Amino acid sequence: MLINSLGILFIDIKKIMKTLLHVGCGYSNISNLKGFNTDDWKEIRLDINEKVEPDILGTLTDMKLVETQSVDAIYSAYNIDHIYPHEVPLALKEFHRVLKVDGIAIIRCPDIQSVCEIVAQDKLLEPLYESPIGPVFPIDILFGSRKDIAKGNEYMAKKVGFTYSVLNSSFGEAGFEARYGGRVKARWELSMVAFKQKKSEEEIRKIANPFFI
Numbered sequence: 001m002l003i004n005s006l007g008i009l010f011i012d013i014k015k016i017m018k019t020l021l022h023v024g025c026g027y028s029n030i031s032n033l034k035g036f037n038t039d040d041w042k043e044i045r046l047d048i049n050e051k052v053e054p055d056i057l058g059t060l061t062d063m064k065l066v067e068t069q070s071v072d073a074i075y076s077a078y079n080i081d082h083i084y085p086h087e088v089p090l091a092l093k094e095f096h097r098v099l100k101v102d103g104i105a106i107i108r109c110p111d112i113q114s115v116c117e118i119v120a121q122d123k124l125l126e127p128l129y130e131s132p133i134g135p136v137f138p139i140d141i142l143f144g145s146r147k148d149i150a151k152g153n154e155y156m157a158k159k160v161g162f163t164y165s166v167l168n169s170s171f172g173e174a175g176f177e178a179r180y181g182g183r184v185k186a187r188w189e190l191s192m193v194a195f196k197q198k199k200s201e202e203e204i205r206k207i208a209n210p211f212f213i
């Protein structure tokens with residue numbers, strides 16, 4: 001808080017705003033993200049694809065342009081499944097590095113367990129649901145959007161998959177002391193909020209719930 005020349009007390013907004021690192025942002029921005037689309041957050045967009053005009057051109061496994069312990073939150077939706085299995089620990093350690101001590105990481109990715117249950121019914125090429133851009137098929141969730149890859153966007157290829165237990169243990173091995181989330185079967189999705197510090201269940205739920213879609 002500051003007092004100006006007229007003796008009026010005011011708040012320096014720049015000092016109280018928190019920083020969100022939107023990893024793998026694509027064309028979306030903070031206005032689309034529940035819990036972050038308020039005046040409390042300042043967004044930094046990071047992506048490997050220069051066509052989406054990110055603030056930082058980088059990858060999940062190498063965010064060297066982001067300072068250590070410099071962001072309050074990370075949001076990463078549907079891009080951790082686009083790196084190779086051996087790169088997952090590198091990406092999560094980068095997440096851990098750039099987050100402040102009390103920071104949080106919010107992750108969304110496909111629920112391979114649910115999708116494979118459908119594939120086991122021989123429905124690999126049958127639509128699971130309708131999205132704003134058309135039907136989504138199990139084969140696209142497993143291997144990447146065929147339409148985008150056919151157009152030359154090889155960034156959309158999938159290279160790894162997660163069940164919730166695997167995702168949870170991966171974040172634990174990367175140093176995240178507390179995790180909260182689960183399977184969202186209606187969207188064939190896994191959602192998780194990961195914390196660098198240990199917290200009570202009550203604290204975890206209070207912090208995490210505003211960000212779940």
